[in-house]
Amino acid sequence: MRAAILSTGDELTTGRTLDTNAQFIADQLLALGYEVTAMMTVGDFPDRIESAWRTLFERAEIVVSTGGLGPTADDLTTETVARVIGRPLLRDEATAQRIRDLFESMGRKMPENNLKQAMFPEGAVILRNDLGTAPGFRFALETSAGVRHGVVMPGVPREMKHILAEEVLPWMRSLRDDASEWRSHTFQTFGISESALDEMVAGVLDPNTTRLAFRAAFPQISVRVTVHGAPAELDERLARAAAAIRERLGEFCYGEGDTTMEEEVGRLLTDAGATVAVAESCTGGLIGHRLTNVAGSSAYFRGGVVAYSNRVKNSALGVAIETLDRHGAVSPQVAEEMARGARAATGADYAIATTGIAGPGGGSADKPVGTVCIALESARATYSHRYQLWGNREWVKLLTSQIALDWVRRAVLGEDPTRSSVLRK
Amino acid sequence: MRAAILSTGDELTTGRTLDTNAQFIADQLLALGYEVTAMMTVGDFPDRIESAWRTLFERAEIVVSTGGLGPTADDLTTETVARVIGRPLLRDEATAQRIRDLFESMGRKMPENNLKQAMFPEGAVILRNDLGTAPGFRFALETSAGVRHGVVMPGVPREMKHILAEEVLPWMRSLRDDASEWRSHTFQTFGISESALDEMVAGVLDPNTTRLAFRAAFPQISVRVTVHGAPAELDERLARAAAAIRERLGEFCYGEGDTTMEEEVGRLLTDAGATVAVAESCTGGLIGHRLTNVAGSSAYFRGGVVAYSNRVKNSALGVAIETLDRHGAVSPQVAEEMARGARAATGADYAIATTGIAGPGGGSADKPVGTVCIALESARATYSHRYQLWGNREWVKLLTSQIALDWVRRAVLGEDPTRSSVLRK
Secondary structure, eight states: OEEEEEEEOHHHHTTSSOOOHHHHHHHHHHHHTOEEEEEEEEOSOHHHHHHHHHHHHTTOSEEEEESOOSSSTTOOHHHHHHHHHTOOEEEOHHHHHHHHHHHHHTTOOOOGGGGGGGEEETTOEEEOOTTSSOOEEEEEEEETTEEEEEEEEOSOHHHHHHHIIIIIHHHHHHHOSSSOEEEEEEEEEOSSOHHHHHHHHTTSSOTTTEEEEEEEETTEEEEEEEEEEOHHHHHHHHHHHHHHHHHHHGGGEEEESSOOHHHHHHHHHHHHTOOEEEEESTTTTHHHHHHTTSTTGGGTEEEEEEOOSHHHHHHHHOOOHHHHHHHOSSSHHHHHHHHHHHHHHHOOSEEEEEEEOOSSSOOOSSSOTTEEEEEEEOSSOEEEEEEEOOSOHHHHHHHHHHHHHHHHHHHHTTSOGGGOOSSOO | OEEEEEEEOHHHHTTSSOOOHHHHHHHHHHHHTOEEEEEEEEOSOHHHHHHHHHHHHTTOSEEEEESOOSSSTTOOHHHHHHHHHTOOEEEOHHHHHHHHHHHHHTTOOOOGGGGGGGEEETTOEEEOOTTSSOOEEEEEEEETTEEEEEEEEOSOHHHHHHHIIIIIHHHHHHHOSOOOEEEEEEEEEOSSOHHHHHHHHTTSSOTTTEEEEEEEETTEEEEEEEEEEOHHHHHHHHHHHHHHHHHHHGGGEEEESSOOHHHHHHHHHHHHTOOEEEEESTTTTHHHHHHTTSTTGGGTEEEEEEEOSHHHHHHHHOOOHHHHHHHOSSSHHHHHHHHHHHHHHHOOSEEEEEEEOOSSSOOOSSSOTTEEEEEEEOSSOEEEEEEEOOSOHHHHHHHHHHHHHHHHHHHHTTSOGGGOOSSOO
16 A cells, blocks of 8 residues: 655745654554655645645555644645545534633633634544644545545644554554554664664564664664564564564663663663662753653652752752862762762662763863763662763753663663763674 | 755655755755745655656746765666656766766775766756765756756755755856745744634734744744845835734743743843752753753753652752641642742752642642642742643643743743743633
8 A cells, every 4th residue: 555645834845844744654654564655745825735635646545644733824734635525624513512621621712713623524534632622534535546545633743643643553554455464573772873783783684574674863763673474473473583683782772662761760660669869960950851751750760959050069969069179070070979969868779960061162171072970879889980972962961861861770770880881883 | 936845765755764855955945035835755766756856847946856866776866857857868977087086085996886976867067066976966947837947966964965055055046036035033932822822913914915824833832924025125024024923922922033931041041140940840850951951051050959759859958848748749838948948959049849740640639630830939039829731741741841931031020920821811
């Protein structure tokens, strides 16, 4: 089955926004066994949206569209689609009521234009949106070339991903006319580049029967192995292929499936019945933010200190003025005292500390931008290490938070956390 | 003049690679006064590339393409373009020699397939590539609808950007038959939904001469006004239109241009010579993270405490056990004591505190998920407020951080921060 992807919005054609939806959808459709023959982007003009739908229906059996479902006058997708398929727009009362209720529950008056989001082409199947006011919809159309399907979703990535997973992909799976299936398994890695990863697993699998895909959306660097064929044999084939990849990846793999470093840390801490605290300087709160993105993290995350200034390093964490003077705020010694202070203040089993120069200013010949010191203290031991990282401010913060979380993960596993490295091949 | 952008490559249609070229080119063309009517992406198949060129030539006077110029068998752009425009491929000897020299200078034997990169459709103008082996080219084509221009560049972003800047944009500037330009101004808003914003500014501007675009990528909700016409009058027209929008938006607008809430907070604190500290419970470090995303934030951000557990609220911030017992951790009283504690511990001029239930667990009838209390203390006064927010965990954290930053902004401006609301229309 061929699929095409349509992205709508002036913010895309004017270059103001990078379209990440199309890539995300393409990746998901590939896993389902669809071939994406074209992706297209047009601005908020009815004639351009209309001609894009017609163009794409010539190239694919199914067109998946995002954007243009908002309540404002420049949101034109629904009415344009209705024109393309020659159906009237009807109001769905259940959706209208849901939108009214949503506003009421927020104690807000609903602007009348919001009811536009309850209009759908006749015969459309509504795709529930739990995260916003605009539901999506799908429709089928008889053409001289055969049946064509259209899927319409909002452009907000969070909402789109939710609708895609809950409402679209299960249906698209059932739509495929072929009994063969695709099954895949994902490994999450850290400490190795995408190209080194590629070399590492090269030649492990038969390219005729399995497929490897790499995806680097840092801090997620993943390898996905996919097998295709008759359902009866797929589980065993996938298990065999995954085992071969798992062996090659070794300790660079920190998790399997759709997981994140902070989720793995949380899982390990929960299993161990242990708690963690943070002492963050250059990461500014990012480690705590990531840890608390995981539901239920209050069971193992105590909190900690954002010690951005030396004064706070001293007053809240008890870092000695002498240590700060002698070694500087960015030093393994200060990181160790920060970790010790956070552990003492919170009573956590593990405390992780970061101090560094995220840039663009603040660097010196001795400690250039990207110099980062990390320390971890537990009842067993204290570890610290100085890293030389690279990149802009945002990148240094993100990379530091990832190394720090990996330290906690390794410490809970009983490993030496300083084995964690972003520099090894 | 209308332009279209074509991206070629299997790595794009399979979702393996995010296409950043198209956005970059769209942004550059807009600034030159071109309107991008369509962007399209196809895989490495001759029929798909060919039909994409034909489709885009129906929608624009100029098509700018990237990708498919490499030396391997799946690089098909040049030969496909030659077929589209009905011209033979000819070898350019100067280019062939340059490629041979390049390999020789690297001490490598040139694979014969590299000479493919010296082939161009007859009549094409070669676009010099100083950073790689594959030059680009451009061509003109007479069609029944008028002259069409095609630009072909490699897909490697570094090479593409270089060729675009050196060879393509100067020529495209000279190509425009019309001296008109586009200019725009952006407003950043908070506390109002996209649809309410639309109603608020409806009818303020003449839709024939100005264009309004809304963009909601929370926490950025922006309105952009764009004017189009002769350069001489554009500045004045834009200023007039922007003034009208500014007046309507009032206090919902927190910044103008390409700015963020945390940048505005930083700017105001810097201007006031003041400092800020955080006491974060439900946001887990996100406010500190956002504040420290701004370069130079160490001048005004002292740090603070991530008080995720009650123990840390008491030990690090001095929140009384009695207050926690009587009012619960999620209460305006505890938020106030958290702010007071953070200010005392850091010596900052302003301290902002958050405590709430981000969910999905932890809610009760009295304090459901989404209950969030915020407090701010300064030398002048202490403020606190209980909000009822909504959405999933990530959303509650993000929304809370945005309200908290808006509180700091308003406090520094001398306003009552509790005026900040996401609930008002």
